[in-house]
Amino acid sequence: MTHIAKTGGRSVREELLRFARPVGGAEQCYPPFMHESRVNVIFFREPRGHALSQYLHGAYQGRFRTRRAAGYPVVKGDDAAGFAQWVSHFARGWTPARGDFYGYNPLNHMSRALMCTDERWNCDYLKECTTPCAHHVGQRAEDARPPLAEAIAAVHAADFVGVLELLPEALCLVEYRKLGRLNPACICGSAAAEGAAARAVAHRGRGVSLAGTARRKLKASAGAKISTADVAPAVLRELDEELLSVDMRVYRAAVLRTLCDLRALERASGTTLLCDARMRKLRNKTGYVAGLWDGAGAAVLADEWASARLGYPSAST
Secondary structure: OEOOOOOOHHHHHHHHOOOOOOOOOOOOOOHHHOOOOOOOEEEEOOHHHHHHHHHHHHHHOOOHHHHHHOOOOOOOOOHHHHHHHHHHHHHOOOOHHHOOOOOOOOOOHHHHHHHOOOOOOOOOOOOOOOOOOOOOOOOOHHHHOOOHHHHHHHHHHOOEEEEHHHHHHHHHHHHHHHHOOOOHHHOOOOHHHOOHHHOOEEEOOEEEOHHHHHHHHHHHOHHHOOOHHHOOHHHHHHHHHHHOHHHHHHHHHHHHHHHHHHHHHHHHHOOOOOOHHHHHHHHHHHOOOOOOOOOOHHHHHHHHHHHHHOOOOOOOO
């Protein structure tokens, strides 16, 4: 599994271990670990929430004292203000020389994980990183904005793609592909699927609340302090335009691929896996992602995917 930091990777790995071994979970770059002997699983997260989670992790978890000593923006009693300062640091002319406070660099973090090439799985907390890696960029500021076509291609090339906002549903799909059968608990209308909080999948006879597992872990993290609803609209605009321009479109591709894969399983099994309440929640949470729900998403995605394929070597080469 290519674990993009702050996308629920540890929860996903715990669930995958119930029906597949071994399962790697390093916060690594994707390209060096692509191999025909591996099944590559990558999960994504709605970009605004992903960025906020990175900020709150840096402010309150791990080596937060080291980061604060390096000037990490923290405003006592006002995490939204601290987040705004952090966004501005990276949004306004950021270069590697300005540093990242020994923490996560939010500039298109998910897209960078798809494109970076360093085999070292984690160089978080280092004072400087001289080559691209999972959390940092190299010595060129443009590394923070990876090429869109190649990033979109990686979304489609991975063996399995899921999004944190559809974690239980995506894990149902992984289980089906691995074991060749659909767990009845995945089907809308089943007792286990009534409501997101009760959504469960039984792995080899053991009932495991996938949604509950992820929710407890996320709530226990610093991400429970504030949500993006607490962030000023001007800060969100700067975040979207300057920090997440590539990630927005990569996430859109990941959602559409996840939905397409789940719809295909619904048709094959004659069941409903995408429950109405869950879909409403997904739409409400990701309504800001351009082209995802306005009817143009599929057409745009097709164009981007076609553009990505232009860079692929032909079968004869």
